[in-house]
Amino acid sequence: MSLTDIIEIIIISVLIYYMLVWIKDTRAWMLLRGILVILAFVLLAVLFEMNTIVWIADKLFNVAMIAVVVIFQPEMRKALENLGRKNILVNLFNFDFNKVENGKFSDKTITELVKACYEMGKVKTGALIVVEDEIVLTEYERTGIAVDGILTSQLLINIFEKNTPLHDGAVIVRGDRVVSATCYLPLTDSLSLSKDLGTRHRAAVGISEVSDSLTIVVSEETGKVSIALDGELYRNVDAEFLKNKLAYIQKREQDTSKVKSWRRRLKDVTKIRKESNE
Numbered sequence: 137m138s139l140t141d142i143i144e145i146i147i148i149s150v151l152i153y154y155m156l157v158w159i160k161d162t163r164a165w166m167l168l169r170g171i172l173v174i175l176a177f178v179l180l181a182v183l184f185e186m187n188t189i190v191w192i193a194d195k196l197f198n199v200a201m202i203a204v205v206v207i208f209q210p211e212m213r214k215a216l217e218n219l220g221r222k223n224i225l226v227n228l229f230n231f232d233f234n235k236v237e238n239g240k241f242s243d244k245t246i247t248e249l250v251k252a253c254y255e256m257g258k259v260k261t262g263a264l265i266v267v268e269d270e271i272v273l274t275e276y277e278r279t280g281i282a283v284d285g286i287l288t289s290q291l292l293i294n295i296f297e298k299n300t301p302l303h304d305g306a307v308i309v310r311g312d313r314v315v316s317a318t319c320y321l322p323l324t325d326s327l328s329l330s331k332d333l334g335t336r337h338r339a340a341v342g343i344s345e346v347s348d349s350l351t352i353v354v355s356e357e358t359g360k361v362s363i364a365l366d367g368e369l370y371r372n373v374d375a376e377f378l379k380n381k382l383a384y385i386q387k388r389e390q391d392t393s394k395v396k397s398w399r400r401r402l403k404d405v406t407k408i409r410k411e412s413n414e
C-alpha cells in the first residue's frame with residue numbers, strides 16, 4: 137500500500153463522514169431510512185430469486201437517482217453554498233466578488249436597526265428586514281426596488297410606513313446600507329411553524345433556510361419582534377436579544393475575514409517598510 141492509497145482512504149473517509157453528517161442534519165435522513173428499507177426488500181428478493189421484482193428494481197434505479205436529485209435540490213444547493221462559503225475556498229480564489237471589502241456592519245447600524253424595529257413595533261408597523269452575511273443575496277435583491285442608502289432608523293421607519301410604495305415585502309441590508317426594498321423572499325414549507333403566523337414570518341424563516349442571513353420580523357398584528365436565523369424562528373425577542381444576535385453576526389463576519397485583515401496588515405507593513413526605505 138503506497139502513501140497515495142493511505143491519503144485516498146483518509147479523503148474518502150472524511151467525505152463519507154461529512155456526507156453522513158449532512159444526511160443526519162437534513163430531510164435526507166428520512167429518505168436514507170426509506171432507501172434502506174427498500175434495499176432490504178430488494179436483497180430479500182435477490183435471496184429468494186424473485187426475478188421480476190429484481191428486474192423492476194434494476195429498471196427503477198436510474199429514475200430513483202434523478203428523483204433524489206430533484207427532491208433534495210434545496211438541501212444540495214445549501215450544502216454547495218456552505219462549501220463555497222468555507223474560508224479556504226473564499227480566501228484562495230477570492231470568490232466573493234460581490235462583497236465590498238470590509239463589508240461588515242458597524243455598531244451604529246446595530247443600534248439603528250434595534251431602534252427602528254422597536255419603534256415600529258410600538259405603533260404596529262409591519263416590517264421584514266434581512267441582514268445579509270457571507271452568502272450574497274443578489275437574486276432576492278433583484279426582486280425588489282434598489283435603494284442603496286445608509287441605514288438609519290428613520291430610513292427603515294419611512295420604508296415600512298403603511299400605504300407607501302416601498303412598504304410591502306422585505307428590505308435587504310448589506311453592510312451599513314439598505315440595498316433594496318419590496319424584495320420577495322422564498323417561503324418556508326416547515327410544518328413546525330405556528331399556525332397563527334402568516335406569510336411575513338414564513339418568508340423570514342424561508343430566507344434563513346437558504347442563506348446565513350439574519351432576518352428581523354416586526355408583526356403588524358401584535359407589534360412583536362421576531363428573528364429568523366439558520367431556519368429557526370425566535371419569537372417575541374427583546375431589544376437586548378436582538379442586539380446580541382446582530383453582534384454575533386457582526387463578529388462571525390469579522391472571524392471569516394481574518395485572512396483578509398491579515399493580508400491588509402501585511403500590505404500595511406510592506407507600505408511602512410517602503411516609506412521608511414525611501
Ligand SMILES: Nc1ncnc2c1ncn2[C@@H]1O[C@H](COP(=O)(O)OP(=O)(O)OP(=O)(O)O)[C@@H](O)[C@H]1O
Nearest residue numbers: 262304305306320321334335336337339355356357
Ligand atoms: N414571500 C414574501 N416575501 C417578502 N415579503 C412577504 C412575503 N410574503 C408576505 N410578505 C409580507 O408580509 C405581508 C403579509 O403578512 P401576513 O399578515 O401574511 O404575515 P404575518 O406573518 O401574519 O405577519 P403580521 O403579524 O405582520 O400580520 C405582506 O404584505 C408582505 O409585505
